[in-house]
């Protein structure tokens with residue numbers, strides 16, 4: 648292959664890689680509440696009011712617990728469906744219960760009004776609170792541009808699960824059983840058995 652052809656191929660490969668990895672979603676600025684800025688994709692607009700209500704209702708409690716005094720609003724992006732969301736995070740093989748994540752201090756969430764097959768609307772709203780907790784932890788750690796790896800995963804997930812009130816008696820019973828079965832490293836198991844996670 649001639650040099651010019653090789654350069655052209657390389658250029659096209661880079662261009663296609665960049666355009667494929669960039670989100671093609673047309674984000675619509677829907678609302679600015681006291682502590683959040685909401686963007687929705689087409690056909691996800693109706694999910695913003697219930698999500699805004701859920702997040703604002705949790706904001707004071709979570710930021711007080713974490714002692715976060717944020718200077719600005721947290722961005723929230725609402726995806727229209729689970730397929731579009733999985734495409735955006737680059738995980739087409741993700742499970743149907745994977746409905747949210749954070750990018751720095753931005754929350755990404757599937758529309759609670761179109762949650763897909765695995766979860767109901769309230770579970771997705773709760774997942775939004777879970778992801779907001781991660782965003783607040785990222786804010787606290789100054790990790791604004793990427794996911795926060797400065798905190799152990801078990802602690803980060805423990806905080807998010809606690810604040811989103813996902814640690815139901817049933818969940819705790821299952822975790823206690825897994826600890827008893829030796830499913831966790833000793834340091835994590837010890838934490839699970841104390842009152843630090845309730």
Ligand SMILES: [Zn+2]
Pocket residue numbers: 777781803804807
């Ligand atoms: Zn999490």
